[in-house]
Amino acid sequence: MADQLARNLVSRTLPKGMEISHFSVLNHLAHYGEERTPAQLAAAFHVTRGAMTNTLSKLVWAGHVHIRPDWDDARRKFVAISPAGRAARDTAVAAFMPAITEIVRDIGSDKIKLALPVLRELRLKLENSMLVNTR
Numbered sequence: 001m002a003d004q005l006a007r008n009l010v011s012r013t014l015p016k017g018m019e020i021s022h023f024s025v026l027n028h029l030a031h032y033g034e035e036r037t038p039a040q041l042a043a044a045f046h047v048t049r050g051a052m053t054n055t056l057s058k059l060v061w062a063g064h065v066h067i068r069p070d071w072d073d074a075r076r077k078f079v080a081i082s083p084a085g086r087a088a089r090d091t092a093v094a095a096f097m098p099a100i101t102e103i104v105r106d107i108g109s110d111k112i113k114l115a116l117p118v119l120r121e122l123r124l125k126l127e128n129s130m131l132v133n134t135r
Contacts, residue, residue: 013096015088017062021045021055026064026081026089035078038067046127064088 011020028044029036036044042052056079059065064085070076081089104112 009099010092010096013099014092015095018088018092019058022059022062022064023089023092025052025055025059026085026092029065029079029081030086030089035068035080037070037076037078041079059085062088 007020010023014020014023024045025041028041038052038056039049041056042049045052047055056065056067060067062084064082066080066082067077068080070078
């Protein structure tokens with residue numbers, strides 16, 4: 001439930017035309033700092049390659065990512081965030097951070113810091129459970 005509410009908060013503040021899946025990919029690429037393959041992105045977000053291809057197509061159309069072939073293996077491609085994509089991501093973060101900052105202030109940063117390790121462990125357990133169940 002908290003995840004849905006947080007996604008709703010972020011979705012409402014995103015720039016016009018940007019979906020949370022678009023922001024998520026841009027944010028991932030911005031943080032990762034290097035090119036990723038569509039397959040790596042699909043795995044990171046636990047979506048099908050087809051779903052990731054759809055999201056990447058929209059991001060290419062918007063000018064937010066560049067996709068290039070792998071020069072060593074023409075079957076593979078690499079995705080990188082573009083300067084416009086980085087600017088769009090930064091604009092999105094600037095739009096929702098005041099609300100996040102207010103929530104953290106209301107709850108208390110000490111409580112948030114205590115909760116983060118538990119939430120990280122929960123995420124890892126859920127990811128591992130998904131990996132085991134998909135084999």
